[in-house]
Amino acid sequence: MYLVLLATIISFVIMLIIGPYFIPFLKKLKFGQTIREEGPQSHMVKSGTPTMGGLMIILSITATCLLFLANRWEVTVALLGTLAFGFIGFIDDFIKIILKRNLGLKAYQKVVLQVTFAMILAVYAAYHPNIGTHMAVPFIDSLLDFKWLYIPFTVIFIVGFVNAVNLTDGLDGLASGASMFAAVFFVLSCLYNGYYQLALFAGSVVGACLGFLKFNIYPARVFMGDTGSMALGGALVSLAVLTRMELYFFVVGGLFLIEAISVIIQVFYFKMTGGKRFFRMAPIHHHFELKGWHEKKVVIVFWFVSVCLAVLGYAGLIINI
Template structure:
């Protein structure tokens, strides 16, 4: 527990220290966010706010993790997965912001990179002597061995989680706040299950998200961009995989799931019927267009994430 607290504190302090250093650099380089014309009108004033702030999160997690990483392969693989997804997001942001191509990487290019990373961690976990192909079933003490189905399911979970977190990052403090709650859950659960290295890694995510909120909460001084949201998605996914808790992702990551499903339903509905289910997707924009202030949407989603975290704790028998 002492190391977990220390990991949180170190990551938090690093974020608080480097944030005021990196943000002016992003401003000077004119790495400003472009706002979609079809988006909520209230977001127009955010145009030009520095993006790619995920560099702050990744730096804090990387430095804090390195301090505790010696001799812990699980922590190292989680960190590398996070870094890998962060690099995909960084390239995407660079193309959007610097090369002025608003769509960034093409979908198939993103997916190729994501699938490569997902395959690596799936194979690593499947061949790990203390992980293997068994998954913990929520609300039971039982594990289910998926055998040959393990790798495709894990790949789907990793890629799906990364993209869902990416979709959630649309309001000031939304993705960072929700992920703070999700990573806190994994920090405590990993500790209870005996995955001490992963508990420390989750702690670095907690500290980084908490520190980043100082700069990212409304009105945001910096956005994490795909650099941050993809990295956080990779971090959450790796924690689930390495603790054998992929089946918990729809519960603890319920906010991410709802956001992703809202996009899927919106697209399907429009293509099949020509009508939209929501005023705009992802779901957080729907509530904005219904008249909710941005901070109200964020706080409500945080509360939902907290409730889901409590439910997820109840789904375990270790507490």
């Protein structure tokens, strides 16, 4: 347990050390965020705020892993999952910010890359003797064998939740805070189930998110960009797959799920009604902003929901019906 705490602290300290140097560096390179005109007008003041701060998150997690977690297959796989999806986000940010193409990667390009990395992780897990095609079921002390459905289900799970975390990154501190609470769940669940090395990895994610919040809380001095949101999504889904906790993550990551579903509902309703909107704006955090909630209030309420879902998920682990 103390090693997990130490890994968390070191990741946190690394972030605090590199932040004051990295943020001015991003400003110097003019890696500024472009704010969409159709977004909430209150966000226009954020235009030019440095983005791609997710590189700091990746560096903090990677450095901590190299210090503590070398030569462990499960940690190596989790870190590679983080780096792989972070790489997709980096390319997307690079195209938008450096090449000045606002839409970044084309949708099909992003999906192809995400499905490819998801397939690699799913196949690896399915044929690994310590993982296999079984998943733990919340509130039931048993494993459910998905058999031939495991790989397609896991690919959809990975791609879906990585994009859901990405959609959640729309307010200062929202995605980093929600990801941190989900990572805390994985620290506790890994310790409970005996995945001690992955508990250290999850601790490094907690520390990186907590340290990043110092610079990302309202008013944000830096944004994580797709680089950070996809890297965090990759870290969380990798933890879920490697610990066979995919079904638990539908509870623990429920906030991300709600954000993604709100976008699906908005798009479907818009097309079915010829241009009407179900929400004032999607993802749903913008809906509450446009209803008059201050950004800080939205973030605090959504954090509270995220904490409650993490607690509910842990209850599903230790309480069996």
